[in-house]
Amino acid sequence: MKRHRHITVMAASLVLLVTVSSRASAQGGVEAAAAAIRGTVTDLAGTWANRLHEDWIERAPGPHIGDYSGLPINDEARAYADLYQVSMQNMPERQCILYTSQYIVMGPQNLRIEPEVDPISGAIVALHMTGTVDRASHTVWMDGRPHPSKNAPHSAGGFTTGVWQGGMVAAQTTHLKAGLVWRNGVPHSDQATITEYYARHGDLLTITMILNDPIYYEEPFIRNATFELDPQTRVLPEPCEPQVEIPRAPGEVPHYLPGENPYLREFAEMFNLPLEAVRGGAATTYPEYGKKLRATYKPPAKCTVYCCGGTGLTVPNTNNAACREGDAPAPTP
Amino acid sequence: MKWEVGKFTVRPCAIAIALLVACIVSESLMAQAPARGQGGGRGGRGQPAPADPPPTPRAAAPIDLTGYWVSVITEDWRWRMVTPPKGDYVSLPINAEAKKVADSWDPAKDTGAGDQCKAYGAPGLMRLPTRLHITWQDDTTLKVETDAGTQTRLLHFGDWKAPAGDPSRQGSTTAQWETRQGRRGQPPPPLEQRFGNLKTVTSGLMAGYLRKNGVPFSEKTTLTEYWDLLRPASGEQWIVVTTVVEDPTYLTRTWITSLNFKKEANGSKWDPSSCEAS
Numbered sequence: 325m326k327r328h329r330h331i332t333v334m335a336a337s338l339v340l341l342v343t344v345s346s347r348a349s350a351q352g353g354v355e356a357a358a359a360a361i362r363g364t365v366t367d368l369a370g371t372w373a374n375r376l377h378e379d380w381i382e383r384a385p386g387p388h389i390g391d392y393s394g395l396p397i398n399d400e401a402r403a404y405a406d407l408y409q410v411s412m413q414n415m416p417e418r419q420c421i422l423y424t425s426q427y428i429v430m431g432p433q434n435l436r437i438e439p440e441v442d443p444i445s446g447a448i449v450a451l452h453m454t455g456t457v458d459r460a461s462h463t464v465w466m467d468g469r470p471h472p473s474k475n476a477p478h479s480a481g482g483f484t485t486g487v488w489q490g491g492m493v494a495a496q497t498t499h500l501k502a503g504l505v506w507r508n509g510v511p512h513s514d515q516a517t518i519t520e521y522y523a524r525h526g527d528l529l530t531i532t533m534i535l536n537d538p539i540y541y542e543e544p545f546i547r548n549a550t551f552e553l554d555p556q557t558r559v560l561p562e563p564c565e566p567q568v569e570i571p572r573a574p575g576e577v578p579h580y581l582p583g584e585n586p587y588l589r590e591f592a593e594m595f596n597l598p599l600e601a602v603r604g605g606a607a608t609t610y611p612e613y614g615k616k617l618r619a620t621y622k623p624p625a626k627c628t629v630y631c632c633g634g635t636g637l638t639v640p641n642t643n644n645a646a647c648r649e650g651d652a653p654a655p656t657p
Numbered sequence: 658m659k660w661e662v663g664k665f666t667v668r669p670c671a672i673a674i675a676l677l678v679a680c681i682v683s684e685s686l687m688a689q690a691p692a693r694g695q696g697g698g699r700g701g702r703g704q705p706a707p708a709d710p711p712p713t714p715r716a717a718a719p720i721d722l723t724g725y726w727v728s729v730i731t732e733d734w735r736w737r738m739v740t741p742p743k744g745d746y747v748s749l750p751i752n753a754e755a756k757k758v759a760d761s762w763d764p765a766k767d768t769g770a771g772d773q774c775k776a777y778g779a780p781g782l783m784r785l786p787t788r789l790h791i792t793w794q795d796d797t798t799l800k801v802e803t804d805a806g807t808q809t810r811l812l813h814f815g816d817w818k819a820p821a822g823d824p825s826r827q828g829s830t831t832a833q834w835e836t837r838q839g840r841r842g843q844p845p846p847p848l849e850q851r852f853g854n855l856k857t858v859t860s861g862l863m864a865g866y867l868r869k870n871g872v873p874f875s876e877k878t879t880l881t882e883y884w885d886l887l888r889p890a891s892g893e894q895w896i897v898v899t900t901v902v903e904d905p906t907y908l909t910r911t912w913i914t915s916l917n918f919k920k921e922a923n924g925s926k927w928d929p930s931s932c933e934a935s
Contacts, residue, residue: 376840378732378914394734441793490719490836490852492885519890523833523854523897525883530915532898534889544891545729548915550899595735609729611786611805612926614738618933623870627745636750636909 342348366491366524368451371559372435372551380634383432386410386507390588392604393597395510401540402603408509409578411570420564422460422480422502426518429533429549433459436559442467451486451493451522454559464495464520472500478514486520493522505535505545510604513539527553542606596624713796714814719836719853720886722799725927726789726896726918737784740869740919740935744844755873755907764935774933777806778826778865780880782903783916785869788927799832799855805874806932812857824876835883855884867902867912867933872876875906894920 376383393406402590412418427614433455440450453462460480471483479497486495496520505512516537523530528550535545572578592599607613711717730738736745743762751759767773777785787805794800799812812832819829834851859880867874883899895917902912 328885368674375750375913377748377750377912394738490854492852494887494889496890516752517889521885521887523883523885525854525856525899527899528883528913529901530883530885530897531915532887532896532897532915533894534887534891536891544893546895546919548897548899548917550734550913550915552913578854596738597735604764608738609731609734610727611730611788612928613765613927614730614786619738621739623740627742630747633744633747634750635746635748636752637756646782651830 339444350412365448365488366493367439368437368493368522368524368529369439370437370553371555371557372437372529373554373649374432374434374549374551376432376651378549381630382506383430385630388591389508391508391591391602392506392510393602394609395505395509395604396541396543396545396606396609397604398540398542401511403484403582404452404511404540405509406588407580407582408585410508411578413507414569415572415577416566416568418575419566420458420568423458424480424512425460425462425482425484425497426503426505426512426516426533426535427459428453428455428462429531430505431455431459434554434557434559435529435551437623456529458561458564464493464522468494471496482518484518484520484611486522491524493520495520495522515539516541529553531545542590543609594624594629596622659847679685703720714798714834715793715831717834719834719851720855720884722791722855722884722886722896723793724791725921725924726791727921727926728783728785728787728789729917729919730786731917733784736868738786743870745870746868746872749867749872749911750873750912751907752909758873758907759871764871767934773934774806774808774826775864775934776869777803777808777932778862778874779810779830779859780830780862780874780900781865781867781869782806782808782810782827783882783898783900784914788921789918790924790927804927804929807929810859812855818875824861824863826863828859828880830857830859830860832857855882857882857884872909874902874904877906878902878904896920 375384381387385473389408389410390406392402395401397405405424412437417558428432428435436454438452438454439448440452441447442449447467449467451464451466453464455461462481462484464484464486466486466488469485471485476499478484478501480501480503482497482500484495484497486493488494498522500512500514500516500518502514502516503512504510516535516539519534519536521530521532523532529552530548530550532546532548535541535547538544589599592602598620601613601617682784733748735741736747744760746756746759749755758923764773767775772816776782782805785803785805786802790802790804792802793798794811797814797817799814801810801812802808803810808827810827810830812830813834814834817831819831833856834853835856836851857880859882860878862874862876864876865874866872879902881901881903885897885899887895887897889895898916898918900914900916902908904912
């Protein structure tokens with residue numbers, strides 16, 4: 325009889341333990357799933373218009389040769405960029421080389437984001453971002469897959485994984501090919517990685533990219549671009565077809581040898597800036613550098629180039645040097 | 658009836674009793690779980706639990722924006738690090754009237770009139786090369802000071818109403834946390850487990866400049882800002898402020914930009930300076 329009581333108590337304890345722990349565990353799982361549904365996932369799908377209200381020159385017509393202002397680059401990057409000749413891009417062999425993923429925030433394109441959804445669970449597996457002809461499509465994998473081996477091939481899009489942080493996506497890109505950050509030859513290397521954030525606020529999407537590159541950058545290089553949700557925005561991945569734009573002798577490659585680029589001072593002289601200020605470097609991006617610079621800086625008397633670019637005073641994207649008096653404002657894009 | 662399990666004997670009635678007890682205890686525990694979070698555990702049996710007051714905006718902050726932050730000028734460098742030439746309106750969606758005002762910009766005249774801070778109003782201030790010092794003035798007011806121009810912005814949470822009166826350089830700002838996690842009535846999770854952003858709306862601004870070379874904004878301007886905190890694995894912290902300027906007087910559409918500020922360990926580089934008109 326005593327033994328029976330003992331067994332009864334043991335069985336009751338065991339069943340109690342199993343039942344309570346399984347209920348608690350199930351409750352935790354449900355809580356986690358509910359949290360994911362309630363608030364940690366934001367719909368990023370749609371077409372997003374790039375309004376170019378910052379960096380219009382760098383992102384639309386392209387930066388001046390020798391303008392590295394605001395870029396925390398090192399001497400290696402300067403040496404590379406100084407050899408750049410714009411007509412390099414006209415070579416049929418180079419016309420269809422894609423810009424790398426960082427060009428989402430450096431370039432002029434609009435953006436389409438298409439989530440890939442697991443049909444059973446409804447979970448977002450990936451976010452696919454397409455652009456236009458010269459930018460690699462970008463996929464952010466959201467399903468927890470690991471990055472490939474460090475020996476895996478690099479591509480213009482790189483390999484990106486992301487997680488939800490609240491309603492924001494935080495992502496990490498590795499396996500990038502070397503590429504251009506600016507269309508005046510400023511490079512990033514194939515060892516560069518990018519930390520990315522996608523934060524939606526109503527109809528606005530701010531994308532922040534922090535480029536880390538041990539070869540060409542003194543400090544992490546941060547850039548933001550804010551896009552506006554716009555179903556009318558044109559986002560078409562067009563095929564690239566290389567064509568001969570400038571006839572050249574066979575084997576001719578446009579370039580400058582070190583020390584021979586005659587245009588490197590042009591930008592600094594145009595805006596009365598000291599040459600060292602526009603050559604970039606981490607120190608030039610902090611307020612104390614501005615204080616030092618302003619002590620001697622005297623701006624040109626009048627703007628002479630791209631003065632109205634991207635404003636309501638001209639047809640958008642015309643690269644006219646001066647605003648036309650009496651022009652009616654352009655319609656709101 | 659009884660079952661023999663090895664050398665033990667188990668009675669089905671014992672299993673039934675155990676299951677019954679387990680169910681009762683389990684239901685009791687699960688029912689108590691949400692009540693604990695709502696402060697219900699203190700009411701005692703048979704008494705309604707007194708509701709905890711909602712946490713203050715300071716206590717409920719999903720992100721910690723306090724500290725010293727420095728603007729890292731990697732965008733629009735030539736227009737922000739130095740004063741651009743007169744007539745340089747690139748990137749700004751302005752109208753012909755704004756162009757007319759900007760073309761008449763005279764920094765000496767502004768200085769003479771004591772208006773050298775016109776480029777330091779909230780819509781222009783955040784784009785200047787500056788450091789921010791962000792602190793809680795009280796439980797419902799976040800204070801943002803800049804060393805550029807020695808300006809102070811106050812971001813008011815809750816039911817704060819802007820006082821009637823003249824417009825001011827930094828205007829009147831209402832603030833709210835935007836976060837969609839946690840349940841109503843439950844205390845917020847630890848700070849490191851919270852996500853969200855700050856939204857602020859500023860109006861009541863004195864007319865000023867969007868850019869130091871005299872591109873204007875009017876007193877009808879509304880400034881909306883979304884403050885996100887980024888914490889990359891590298892250990893740095895960044896505030897990114899998505900900024901929307903609406904001005905029916907001088908803009909053809911909203912002007913949308915985004916700014917970044919990097920956290921600094923302390924205020925050793927804080928260097929207050931007065932406003933400069935040029």
